[in-house]
Amino acid sequence: MDAAAVQQMIQQLLAHSVQEGLLDDQFLQLIQLQDESNPDFVAEVVELYFEDSASKLDTLQARLAEPAPSYSQIDALVHQFKGSSASFGAHTMAGLCVQLRDACHAHNQAACQQLVGQLRESFGVLKARLEQFMQLERQRKQLGGS
Incomplete structure (x- = not known):
């Protein structure tokens, strides 16, 4: 397989991810910032997002497991998570x-817990997709594609 074929696979993967709503144009703009x-x-931005998101999900899950969760603290964390996800281009996340913040404002612990589960699931899908993207990117670089 040559660099052009790998580049085409990358484009298809990204187009499919945008079509599904997993990613948006913001991620495509991040890619444009990469140069020689x-x-x-x-790769660095993706890795940082993975680490930050996993940590936030663990913290959210722990805070929502408390008998009397502090919804203001949870809301502040979700607000940060929403911002980093939007900046990254993780549309679904x-x-x-946004839905989790609404559930926080309503002090609906069950809905919050359900949404954190959905976030964790969506994060797993996004992570798998981006790992596939990164693998193709490494392959493209090895083949000498720019």
Whole structure:
């Protein structure tokens, strides 16, 4: 397989991810920021998003398991999560955060817990897709594609 074929696979993967609503144009714009002076920019941003999101999901789950959760603290964390997801281009994740904030404002613990489960599931799908993207990116670089 040559670099052009791998590049085409990358484009198809991204187009499919945008079509599904998993990612949006914001992620595509992040990709445009990568150049020869910073060839690992996207990989670094993806890795940071993975680490940050996993940590936030664990914290949310723990806070919502408390008998009397602090909805203001949870809401502040979800607000940060929504912002990082939107900036990253994780469309589905940002949308779920909006719903979670609404459930926080309603002090609906069951709905919050359900939405954190949905966030975790969506994060798993997004992570798998982006790992596939990163693998194709490494392959493209090895083949000498720009």
